[in-house]
Amino acid sequence: MEPIETSGDIEGTESITLAALTRLAGNIFAATVVGPALTQLGQALGDQARLFRIRNLIRISDQLERILTEKDLNANHVRKVSLAVGLPLLEKASYQDDEVLQRMWANLLASAMEGSGADEQFSLDITYVEILHQLTRLDCEVLAHVVENGFRGKSPDGFLVIRPLDPMNIRDEFVGQLAHLSLEKLVSLGCAYRVVRAPLSTTDGDGYGPMAHDITATLIGLNLYMAASGQEPAWHDYVLDEAEQTE
Numbered sequence: 001m002e003p004i005e006t007s008g009d010i011e012g013t014e015s016i017t018l019a020a021l022t023r024l025a026g027n028i029f030a031a032t033v034v035g036p037a038l039t040q041l042g043q044a045l046g047d048q049a050r051l052f053r054i055r056n057l058i059r060i061s062d063q064l065e066r067i068l069t070e071k072d073l074n075a076n077h078v079r080k081v082s083l084a085v086g087l088p089l090l091e092k093a094s095y096q097d098d099e100v101l102q103r104m105w106a107n108l109l110a111s112a113m114e115g116s117g118a119d120e121q122f123s124l125d126i127t128y129v130e131i132l133h134q135l136t137r138l139d140c141e142v143l144a145h146v147v148e149n150g151f152r153g154k155s156p157d158g159f160l161v162i163r164p165l166d167p168m169n170i171r172d173e174f175v176g177q178l179a180h181l182s183l184e185k186l187v188s189l190g191c192a193y194r195v196v197r198a199p200l201s202t203t204d205g206d207g208y209g210p211m212a213h214d215i216t217a218t219l220i221g222l223n224l225y226m227a228a229s230g231q232e233p234a235w236h237d238y239v240l241d242e243a244e245q246t247e
Helices: 010-028 031-048 051-070 083-093 099-113 126-134 137-150 167-173 179-188 219-229
Strands: 151-154 160-162 192-196 213-217
Touching: 010 051, 051 083, 051 099, 083 099, 083 126, 099 126, 099 137, 099 219, 126 219, 137 151, 137 167, 137 179, 137 213, 137 219, 167 179, 167 213, 179 192, 213 219
Parallel strands: none
Antiparallel strands: 151 160, 192 213
16 A cells, blocks of 8 residues: 655545545445445545544555455455444544554454354444444453453353453453443443442442442443454353353
8 A cells, every 4th residue: 555644734645545445435335335435434534534534544444454354255245334334433433543443443344244144244233333432442451351251151042151250350450450440431331231249339449449249241242342353252152061051
C-alpha cells in the first residue's frame, strides 16, 4: 500500500484515501451499494474527521485483509455487511488508533463476513458496534479473562456451563490496573452481570471492598469476545461430564 503522508491536509491524500476506502467498502459491502456507501462515508469524513481517522480506517482495512487471508476467505465470496450496521461500524472504528483494538474491529467485521451455515454465522448487530466503541484495551483484557475463566464448556445436552468468578481474584490478575472499573463498565454495557452472594458492602478504598458478589459474562459478552478476538475459547467444543459440571 502506498504510504500516507504524515503532514498536510486531508485533500493532499485524496487519491490514496479514495483507493483505500474503495477497497475497504468493496470488501465489506455488497457490490451494488459500494457507491452509496462511499458517498455517505466520504461525507462523514469530509465533515468531521481529521487525517488520523482516515489513517485508522486504512489500517483496519489492511488488518481485515490479513485476517481474511489467514482464514482462507476470498473477499469476493463472503457475506457482505449491511449499510445499517457497516457504516456506523466504520464511523466508530475510525476513532481507534490502538493497534490491538483496530484488530478487534477488523475481527468483528471478519466474523460477520464468514460462515456458511446459519448456526455457524455470527450476526453482526449494532449492539456490538456500540459496545466495542466504548471499550479500552484493559476492558477487553478483563472481558477475555472473565470469558475464558468463567465459561467451562458444554453439558451433554448442549447448554453452556458457567462458573461465576470472584472479583477479588480478577483484581489479583490485573495488579496495579483499574480492573474493578472495567468490570463496572462491562456490567453496565451488558457484557457481564453480578451474581449476588449477600448484601453488598464496599468499605475498602481500592474500589473493591468485601465483594459479596461474583461476576460472570453474559451471552452478549461471550459473543463479542469470540467475534472480536478472532478465536474460539479453548473450551468451545469441550463437553463436560456430570462430575465436572458440579465441581
